[in-house]
Amino acid sequence: MNLRVMGPFQILKRVGSVAYQLALPPQLSNLHGVFHVSQLRTYVSNNSHVIALESVQLKDNLIFKPKPIRIIDKSTKTLRNKVIPLVKVVWEGLTSKEATWELEEEVLRQYPKLVDVGT
Known part of the structure; x- marks a missing residue:
């Protein structure tokens, strides 16, 4: 993170x-x-x-x-032949403008109850 x-x-x-x-x-x-x-x-x-x-x-x-509050966006990054899913996370104590892009797999593994923008 x-x-x-x-x-x-x-x-x-x-x-x-x-x-x-x-x-x-x-x-x-x-x-x-x-x-x-x-x-x-x-x-x-x-x-x-x-x-x-x-x-x-x-x-x-x-x-x-800090704890994540919510996922506000999703994206992917392609490196050579690998597609990496990313999520944009709003963190406790920070604004949406300061949200950060994180690996989707890591965020969902560490915070399985976090609701993303699409659900």
Whole structure:
């Protein structure tokens, strides 16, 4: 599944040419504070995009796993001779605009009760 967004967090300093150290709150003290630019997004002010830290529950291995709300679209991707079914998933705490394309097989395996757009 794709990474979800938390924050915003203040940038403390640039680390090398492709990473930044962030000021993380005490609830996230188990995480290192340095992140590669590919893991960061420019913050556009909109309170509906922000996940409240109080609602974030990190698993023991420090992975935040949001729950899918619904499937809003289906598609396929063809790679050479293989057709890969995809579904567009809206995630808890995110808007439909931020829905992500996921492998249909994985979504239905992990969330068998998830209702898709066609049912």
